[in-house]
Amino acid sequence: MASPLALQEQQAFDYRSDKLKVLTSTPSGYPSFSTAMAPEFFPFVEGSKQHKTVNHGVVKIRNIPFDTKRAEVIAFLGRNSKILNDSDEPVHIIMERVTSKTMDAYVEFCTLEDAMKAVERHHLNIMNGRVSRLGDRPVDVELSDQGCLMKDLFPLAVGIFWDGSRPEFKAQKPDQPWENFKGFISEEEMTMLVKHVEVPHRSPFSKDCPQRPYECLISTLKKFPWSYTDHITISQRRAVFKATCELLRLLARSIYKTDNHLHLNRQLYRRVASAAMGCHGFTPLMKDDIAWFAQMSDEEQQLGYGQPPYAFGWRHQYAMCLKPGMPPDVVEWYIALIRDQTLRDTMSRPLQDRNDIQERTRDTDPYWGHFWAELGHVMGPAFDSLTIAQVAHMEFSAVERILSRALACH
Structure with missing residues (x-):
């Protein structure tokens, strides 16, 4: 007859996911290092690399009124137009982030053929004497592409040209530094985007269309x-994240004060929060902050947006995130292994080093153990100027070590 302890261990094993059972089905209960690093088991990926570009069909609508609403653009194209789903945010009304000026709109369609049909329909209307209008203004409708959309969305990104949604980087010009690539966006752009909401009377264009920023x-x-x-630095990403948090805060305040319930409403808030939670460039901790702003349940975060359990504990993961579809208990098993090993590593250090690490541990979350000590990041301008790729290399190298x-013994 099996002992109570053996029965308890068997029950714990039975509750594991199939993947974790395979991973730990060895005499010692631990896999070999090569097995643990195998792609079918290793539960971490570089979050930003999960972003995929798709060359959807694009239509450009020129010379739109600056107070044009998203719903008006969709209605203008007609219900039968095969634009992307609402959740994919197919309408992009171009706004200069610094001046808030609006001129053109782009709409993404499921395919190039769908976009061509929409343009042909409007050209046919013109031939029949019906001028295309948005509001009271005649507008031009033309076939465009992802490259034009990206160029207008990121106008300050010099030193590149767009091949569809993919940036191609030009050779550096030491004698013309102003022509060299410095980033897809500037921190000033994101700051001004927030200012248009904070000080609307200084932004005449956005004042009449408060949802535009x-x-x-x-x-x-x-x-x-x-x-x-x-080509994306830690500081550039932080600028985007900071603007996102500020705009969510300002929008929540406007909704509470009912400043403009027609345009600044819960639906817009959900759209912003959803775009932020689905943003591959943000870390699990960043998304945990956004989820807190939006009062999302743990279930919605994990099932809807692929957040790991205890995302608030991912304090020092600036590039790593959870691999999609990975069972939570596999992730927990790896993190527990990392936590226990880094704690053992700390105890083997000289007394002074050990005391320093334990002192600094009080200011962070213990979920990943002393993983941060293995990384050895020194916060400051040098860290901020690192690219996400550089940080990712450091993190995955640390996990591997x-x-x-x-x-080592398994």
Whole structure:
């Protein structure tokens, strides 16, 4: 007859996911290092690299009234137009982030053929004497592409040209530094985007269309080329995240005060929050902050947006995130292994080093153990100027070193 302890261990094993059972089905209960690092088991990926660009069909509507609403653009194209689903945010009304001026709108369609049909329909209307209008203003409707959309969405990104949604980087020009690539957006742009909401009387264009800065942010989050991590710095991403949090805060205040319930409402708030939670460039901790703002349940975060359990504990993961579809208990198993090993590593250090680490531990979350000590980041301008790709390399290298020590005997 099995002992109570053996029965308890068997029950615990039975409750594990199939993947974790396979991973730990060894005499010691631990896999080899090579097995733990195998793609089918390793539960972490570089978050920004999960962003995929798709060359949807694009239609451009020129010379729109500056107070044009998103719903008006959709109605203008007609219910039968095969634009992307609402959740994909197919309408991009271009707003200059610094001046808030609006001129053109882009609409993404499921396919190039669908976009061509929409343009042909409007050209046919013109031939029949019916001028295309948005509001009281005649507008031009033309076939466009992702490259034009990206160029207008990120106008300050010099030193590149757009091949569809993909940026191609030009050679550096030492004698013409102003022509060299510095970023897809500037921190000033994101600051001014918030200022248009904070001080609306100084922004005549956005004053008459108060939802425009929020929709500009949605387009920025959706279309930002996050997968090009070699060209995005920690500080640039932080500027986008900071603007997102500020705009969510300001929108929540406007909804509470019913400043403009017709345009600044819960629906717009959900759209902004959804774009932020689905943003591949944001870390699990950043998304946890956004979820807190939006009062999202843990279930919605994990099932709807792929957040890991205890995302608030991912304090020092600036590039890593949960691999989609990975069972939660597998993730927990890896983090527990990393936590235990880093704590053992700390205890093997000289007394002074150990005391320093334990003192600093009081200011952070213990969920990942002393993973931060393995990374050795020094916060400051040098860290802020690192690219997401550089930080990702540091994080995955640290995980590999820790797991190799933890599984050395298995």
